[in-house]
Amino acid sequence: MDTRFPFVDWFRNSSPYINAHRGCTFVILIEGEAVAQGRGEQLIQDLALLHTLGVRLVVVLGIRPQVERALNEDGITPRRHGGRWVADEAIMARVERVAAEQRLWLESRLSLGLPNTPLHGVEMTVVSGNLVMAKPLGVRDGIDFDRSGEVRGVRDEAIRGLLDRRSLVLLPPLGYSSTGEVFDLDAAEVARHTATALSADKLILLGEACGLCDDSGQLRRQLAPLEAEPQLAAADPGSEMARHLGAAVGAARHGVARTHLLSWQDHDALLGELFTRDGVGTMITQHRYEQLRRAGIDDIGGLLELLEPLERRGMLVPRSRERLEYEIDDYVVIERDGMVIGCAALHAFPDARMGELACVAVHGDYRGGARGDLLLGEVERQARSRGLDALFALTTHTAHWFFEHGFGLADVDDLPPLKREAYNQARRSKILIKALE
Template sequence: MNLVFPHTFVPWFRSVAPYIHAYHGKTFVVGMAGELIAAGKLSAFAQDLSILHAMGIKLVVVHGFRPQVNEQLLAKGHPSRFSHGQRITDAVALDCAQEAAGQLRFEIEAAFSQGLPNTPMANATVRVVSGNFLTARPVGIVDGVDFIHSGVVRKVDSGTIRRAIDIGALVLLSPFGFSPTGEAFNLAMEDVATATAIALQADKLLFITEVAGIHEQLDDPDSAIDTELALADAKRLLATLPSPTQPTDIAFYLQHCVKACEGGVERSHILPFGVDGALLMEVFTHDGIGTMVVDEKLESLREASSDDVGGVLQLIEPFERDGTLVKRDRTEIERDIALYTVIEHDGIIFGCAALYPYPEARTAEMAALTISPQVQSQGDGERILKRIEQRARALGLESIFVLTTRTMHWFIKRGFQNVDPEWLPDARKRKYNWDRRSQVLVKKLG
């Protein structure tokens, strides 16, 4: 037995707990590219989805089948035809699409039925529900091109889907819709997933695709992935890109993410199926792995409220335990919570500090400045410091001070100066712990 394992597992498991709490009962729509299944990654992906399901996340999965239909057409000696980034579905292509969809639904349901011991699916119970939840209309003729049996989503039966996921089922949608007269239309997976996410007002839309996301340098595939795009920035980027003709084009999935966010889905994601566990990494880590488009920047710097007491306690507790911070009990934090400033990202607090004013001395103490190890060195400490300085100026104070035993250099680099503890206001000096021998640093406010 590896005795080190508990020391790595326990901190990791605790670090993902806030996401488990935050997403329990939320609704995710997952668009799964057919290329994922063709690459042999269905089993592992179903296991990851089952973990989300077990954590109380309500799931709607939309599968694609582009490569599977192409394979069927090739076997029949019939060409695959596309225009405007969408398949032209003639009678033969429609027949191939129906065959591919039936086979894939069988494979997907089988993947969710596995339960071998010592696998993530052991003891899992995932009931898959499918049905005629989509009403469609024909694409028609576009720029002289007749798309024949290709369609677009006209209506999503969100009420029935919602009832199914509310009782614990996973809803599986194939990219097919039907007209009121019973005519079948071949739909794009991306269109189905986007329309479904909007109809359900889902909390997340996640595309699991053959692309890694949006690179920070669009012309350099080796550049870093832009992990978060504000909706306004994503729309500006789209305006500069040519219309997509294939899924690997930058604008192909981005256009659907933008449409979803404009339709009320706060977060939409582009993730690479080529990275094992990409879905789990995106959902349960701070920065994720792909690109997330958000209706607004998820990170907010604000004054704390009573709802933040638990988050503040969870953030500072490890630093109290190792002696970096003086221990504060819950009663004290509840009493003083209005004095705290916090940085919140996606509903989770990653930084905080409190401002205790001493008006008679025209100064204030900044206490409990804490940044989560997950986001250190990203500038959040400076952002909190600036907000604390603004709060102090608004109170008409001339300086702020801190007491620290380990982070003197960080404060000195930001304009603080070391002073004798005798400098402290009388009320604070009476509470000074001479045994702890904290350094006192002061910054004058201009």
């Protein structure tokens, strides 16, 4: 149905995510390039919106380009090794100054409540402090890194207490030692350790790249840590790709459910990733975002929604809720982030050593991705495990798909007796059979 206000449909479709994200903890890294390139204001508005929707926010703010500009203005060229600069006293003085400036800038923007601005009426308390503990990198390959450090720990209980009080926690890439020293840290490392310590629901890394692409340049929507490791190994040490991938893989392997790689150059990236089913970037997770599994009673509603358009077009025989409940053990489904996007059923006729491949359906938005092949392969596997010798199917619209997958035309007499008696002559479905090797 057409609507005068397209955003209304988007808002309706995003409502499950609004509910799901409420009360969740997100750790969001905003690289300094985003602020340097004028994207800070938009991101702040998006953070304020997430806050109003009940998301618990920890923001890690990168400052690398701002520090580099300060060093260039003062004619200081830092020594670098392994992707890190050696933070001596001169460099550290600039790091501390820039970190303070960026923190104050962010706090002031999040305090902006003027009428006619997106933040009007939004009250946010921003808290920063000595929440990240650090230790020196020390001497590496004969080079003393001085006040360049690495994360030793995160004061997670203190951060949780601040989040419980509805504060936004801001973490600059600085850490504090037990001896009172301040160390320069990698912002991505701070984000990873914080997300892990808090068992965050999401770690979101906003950099220049929109995510990870395959060899043909196509964006990869989801990877397991093991799948991301080849690109991590190939990335230049110290590059944004290496830093972000290292953080993502490490977080996924230490309990963070989902890590998202997004581009700050895309004005819609943060909200588009969080409030649409397919997102806009790359997600790295140990858990499968899309999975093939056996159906259960809780899938009945999703199956009805999936099948109804195909039944209305006459492609499938209508199935009542009661019938689906009775036959639910015969079904397998493809679930994508809580939504049933594909299904198939295996109705066994053991006496004839045959099985019916029934109700093969894939949501219109997800066709063309070999999901039908996946469903067929699972049904064939189940049929073989049950000692069946052949599969048969009845179809009025998709005979060619079955031909392409090894089925051949057959007659009513080739069906098992019970199915032969129930065959609907008025529907005139084509009968196709495939032998199982």
